[in-house]
Amino acid sequence: MFKYIKNDLPASIVVFFVALPLCLGIALASGAPLFSGLIAGIIGGIVVGSLSGSHIGVSGPAAGLAAIVLTAIGALGGYENFLVAVVLGGIIQVVFGVLKAGIIGYYFPSSVIKGMLTGIGIIIILKQIPHFFGYDPDPEGDFAFFQVDGKNTFSEIFETINNISPGATIVALIGLAILILWDRVLSKKGKIFQLVQGPLVAVVVGIIFFVLTKNNDTLAISANHLVSVPIPEDAESFIAQFSFPNFSVIGSPEIWITAFTIALVASLETLLCVEATDKLDPDKRVTPTNRELLAQGTGNVISGMIGGLPITQVIVRSSANIQSGGKSKASAIIHGFFLLISVILIPRLLNMIPLSVLAAILFIVGYKLAKPALFKKMYDMGWKQFIPFTVTVLGIVFTDLLIGIGLGLAVGIVVILIKSYQNSHFLHIEDKSNGKHKIKMTLAEEVTFFNKGAILKELDSLPEDSYLELDVRKTRYLDNDIIEILEDFSEKAKNRNIDIKLISQRGEVENPDSYIQFFKLRPKKV
Structure with missing residues (x-):
C-alpha cells in the first residue's frame, strides 16, 4: 500500500x-452537528479507504445526500433517531454487496459519466466564485442549483459583485497564481516542487496573510470566511461532541424508509463515482463494485454508531486525489488520519485558513474536470454521444447531481431506442424479376418489440405484385411481437399479390402459413 x-x-x-x-x-x-461531517470524513478515509478495492477513490459525506438528511432529521424527531437509519442503511448496503448489486453502475453510458464529471467540474467552479471573492452566506458544500437560503447558483454569483472582500480576493488571486505556477512550471523544475505541493504552499500563504492583515480594516478576512472547526476545551468536551443512535425507535416504519432511501441513493452515488474515477485513473484500474458496496456499508454502520453523516465515494475529493498524483489507497487513508489529527491537535490553526484560498484550489480541480476541449471531443463523436453528455451537464448545473444523471440516462435510452428502430433490418431492392419487384429484407441479430414500428412501416410500403425474400439467418433473437407482425402481413400479402420466401438456418419456405410453426413454436429462439 x-x-x-x-x-x-x-x-x-x-x-x-x-x-x-x-x-x-x-x-x-444537512442541519447536523458540524462535528458529524468530520466524523464521516475520517471514517470515509480510514475505514472505507482500507476496505475498499478502489485505488484512487476517496469517500466522505456527500452533498447529494444533504437534502435527504436535512428532511429526515426533522421527520424522525432528532439527530439520534436519524443515526439509527444511517446504521440500518449501512447494513442494507452490505446486503447489496453480498447480493452482487454493484453491477448496476456499469449500465450507465460513458457519455453520461463524462457529462457527470464535466457538470460537477462546472458546479465546483460556480459554487466557489462567492468564496473566492470573500462572500457567501450559504453553507459550503451545497452543490444543488437551488440553495437552502432560497437563492440559486447564479443569483449568489451576481450578489457577490456587490459584496467583494478585498483581503479574501487578494489572497485568493495569490493562491491561484501559486497553483498555476506550481502546476505549469515549478513541478517540472525539481523533486522538491513535486514533494511539496502547490496547494499546501497556497494554504500556508493564506494563513500568513490572515495573521498579518487581521488588524487591517481594509484587508482583514472576516471570521465567517475562514474554516470553522469545532474547538474542544479538553478531552471530555471532545468526547461530548460524539452522538449515538437511539435504537429504541428501530421499529418505526419511517426509520426503515429513510434507511432504504439512504442505502439506495448512497449506493448509486458511489457506483457512479467509481465508474467516473476509474475513467480518470491514468493506470485504468477497475474497482470491484461489490466490494465497494461492502466497504461503504461498513463505513456507514461505524459512522452512524458514533454520530457521523452518511458516507459515499465522492467525485470532488477523488478527482482532487487523481489530479494531485495519488496512486494508491494510501492517499485516501492518510487524508483520513490528517483529518483526525488536525481536529484533535491543531483546530485553531485550521481556523485561520481562508475559504478563498480553498476556493482557488477547487477552481483548478473544477477546470481539470470540465476542460473546454472535452466539449469539442464529445461533439466530434456525433450526436449520439454529444446530446446525452450535454443534457447531463445542464441537468447537474441547473438541478442537482442525481436529477442531472437521471435526465442524461433517459436521453441515452431514447437514443438507443432510435438507433434500435433504425437498425432493425437491412432492405435491398433489386430489379424486376419475372414481372415482380424483388426485395430482400435481412433482419438484425436481435429484433425486439422496439423494432415493430420500423419493420411494420417497411412491410406496409412494399408495392403490390412484388417478391419479398425475408432472411433471418443472422438473427439470434426474434421477439414474439415481430412474429405476430409477420403472421398478419402474410394475410395482407395474399391480397396484394406479394410472394414471400423465408430463409433461415433451418431451411427455406415459400409463402409460409405459420411463422410460429416454422420456428417450431419457439418464437424467441430463431
Whole structure:
C-alpha cells in the first residue's frame, strides 16, 4: 500500500484541504452537528479507504445526500433517531454487496459519466466564485442549483459583485497564481516542487496573510470566511461532541424508509463515482463494485454508531486525489488520519485558513474536470454521444447531481431506442424479376418489440405484385411481437399479390402459413 508513498503523501495533503471545508459545509447544509461531517470524513478515509478495492477513490459525506438528511432529521424527531437509519442503511448496503448489486453502475453510458464529471467540474467552479471573492452566506458544500437560503447558483454569483472582500480576493488571486505556477512550471523544475505541493504552499500563504492583515480594516478576512472547526476545551468536551443512535425507535416504519432511501441513493452515488474515477485513473484500474458496496456499508454502520453523516465515494475529493498524483489507497487513508489529527491537535490553526484560498484550489480541480476541449471531443463523436453528455451537464448545473444523471440516462435510452428502430433490418431492392419487384429484407441479430414500428412501416410500403425474400439467418433473437407482425402481413400479402420466401438456418419456405410453426413454436429462439 505504501509503494507509491512519494505520490500519495502530497496527494493526501491536497485531499485533506479539499475535504475539510466540505465536511463542515455538508454538515451545516444537512442541519447536523458540524462535528458529524468530520466524523464521516475520517471514517470515509480510514475505514472505507482500507476496505475498499478502489485505488484512487476517496469517500466522505456527500452533498447529494444533504437534502435527504436535512428532511429526515426533522421527520424522525432528532439527530439520534436519524443515526439509527444511517446504521440500518449501512447494513442494507452490505446486503447489496453480498447480493452482487454493484453491477448496476456499469449500465450507465460513458457519455453520461463524462457529462457527470464535466457538470460537477462546472458546479465546483460556480459554487466557489462567492468564496473566492470573500462572500457567501450559504453553507459550503451545497452543490444543488437551488440553495437552502432560497437563492440559486447564479443569483449568489451576481450578489457577490456587490459584496467583494478585498483581503479574501487578494489572497485568493495569490493562491491561484501559486497553483498555476506550481502546476505549469515549478513541478517540472525539481523533486522538491513535486514533494511539496502547490496547494499546501497556497494554504500556508493564506494563513500568513490572515495573521498579518487581521488588524487591517481594509484587508482583514472576516471570521465567517475562514474554516470553522469545532474547538474542544479538553478531552471530555471532545468526547461530548460524539452522538449515538437511539435504537429504541428501530421499529418505526419511517426509520426503515429513510434507511432504504439512504442505502439506495448512497449506493448509486458511489457506483457512479467509481465508474467516473476509474475513467480518470491514468493506470485504468477497475474497482470491484461489490466490494465497494461492502466497504461503504461498513463505513456507514461505524459512522452512524458514533454520530457521523452518511458516507459515499465522492467525485470532488477523488478527482482532487487523481489530479494531485495519488496512486494508491494510501492517499485516501492518510487524508483520513490528517483529518483526525488536525481536529484533535491543531483546530485553531485550521481556523485561520481562508475559504478563498480553498476556493482557488477547487477552481483548478473544477477546470481539470470540465476542460473546454472535452466539449469539442464529445461533439466530434456525433450526436449520439454529444446530446446525452450535454443534457447531463445542464441537468447537474441547473438541478442537482442525481436529477442531472437521471435526465442524461433517459436521453441515452431514447437514443438507443432510435438507433434500435433504425437498425432493425437491412432492405435491398433489386430489379424486376419475372414481372415482380424483388426485395430482400435481412433482419438484425436481435429484433425486439422496439423494432415493430420500423419493420411494420417497411412491410406496409412494399408495392403490390412484388417478391419479398425475408432472411433471418443472422438473427439470434426474434421477439414474439415481430412474429405476430409477420403472421398478419402474410394475410395482407395474399391480397396484394406479394410472394414471400423465408430463409433461415433451418431451411427455406415459400409463402409460409405459420411463422410460429416454422420456428417450431419457439418464437424467441430463431
